[in-house]
Amino acid sequence: MCSRRWCLDLKLLLPLLFLAISIQADHSVPEMFKLSGSNVTLQISESLPQDYKRLTWFYSHSQKIIEWEHNQPRTFGLQFRDRVQLIRQSGALHITNVQREDSSTYFMRVLKTDGKLQEWKITLKVLDPVPQPSITIVKAKKEHNTCYLNLSCVVPDQSVNYRWYDYSGLLPKELQSSRLEIIVRPENFSKFYICEVSNPVSSKYGTVCFTSLCIQAGSPGITWFATCLEVMVPILLGFHLTLNELI
Ligand SMILES: *[C@@H]1O[C@H](CO)[C@@H](O)[C@H](O)[C@H]1NC(C)=O
Numbered sequence: 001m002c003s004r005r006w007c008l009d010l011k012l013l014l015p016l017l018f019l020a021i022s023i024q025a026d027h028s029v030p031e032m033f034k035l036s037g038s039n040v041t042l043q044i045s046e047s048l049p050q051d052y053k054r055l056t057w058f059y060s061h062s063q064k065i066i067e068w069e070h071n072q073p074r075t076f077g078l079q080f081r082d083r084v085q086l087i088r089q090s091g092a093l094h095i096t097n098v099q100r101e102d103s104s105t106y107f108m109r110v111l112k113t114d115g116k117l118q119e120w121k122i123t124l125k126v127l128d129p130v131p132q133p134s135i136t137i138v139k140a141k142k143e144h145n146t147c148y149l150n151l152s153c154v155v156p157d158q159s160v161n162y163r164w165y166d167y168s169g170l171l172p173k174e175l176q177s178s179r180l181e182i183i184v185r186p187e188n189f190s191k192f193y194i195c196e197v198s199n200p201v202s203s204k205y206g207t208v209c210f211t212s213l214c215i216q217a218g219s220p221g222i223t224w225f226a227t228c229l230e231v232m233v234p235i236l237l238g239f240h241l242t243l244n245e246l247i
Pocket residue numbers: 037038039096097
């Protein structure tokens with residue numbers, strides 16, 4: 001099929017080619033994140049040419065979604081049937097009830113009256129809400145007056161961002177990962193730790209409470225748990241959350 005040398009060159013070139021394409025994509029294509037189930041309007045930032053013969057929206061390069069020509073819109077395919085609408089003035093594409101499969105780079109192509117084609121791109125990323133995390137105590141080891149604490153924030157979906165909070169607020173950046181590994185002393189003892197998991201469209205929180213250095217508070221309902229929640233409130237208010245969303 002191909003000479004050995006050519007195959008080798010191609011192998012070397014392909015990653016470079018992909019790199020070049022992705023670098024270009026990162027800089028030039030606007031990106032939108034949306035929660036699955038929501039409605040979205042894809043709209044170019046420039047104004048549309050005054051007069052055009054034909055306007056077409058594509059899902060990826062080749063699949064037509066909707067086309068406006070001879071003063072009529074025409075929709076294509078099953079994926080977007082009954083879910084799309086073209087706003088004639090702006091050329092915006094309105095999609096209702098977006099799903100993860102709708103994630104793609106969309107193309108809007110306009111055939112102008114002078115016969116020239118112009119094209120714009122928008123990338124849409126549809127994400128599900130992040131799952132509720134739970135906090136596991138991997139290790140809590142007390143030695144003299146300090147506690148070595150290793151907490152794990154557990155979610156089924158790994159493509160999330162993690163943030164940890166204690167009584168003083170957001171913990172330093174270098175501690176932010178799915179695991180929280182800290183040394184606690186009496187002067188910075190916190191009655192609670194909050195783990196926030198998020199993606200660009202949603203966040204959820206998990207909590208754990210401590211009665212004293214290295215000693216976890218029992219189940220909800222007991223006095224200590226109430227005290228723990230009480231001191232958590234100022235932090236929670238920062239998230240605009242209610243207690244019900246946490247326990
Ligand atoms: C999306 O739009 C549809 C139709 O216009 C409407 O019925 C629905 O409530 C909207 N959904 C959301 C999440 O806004």
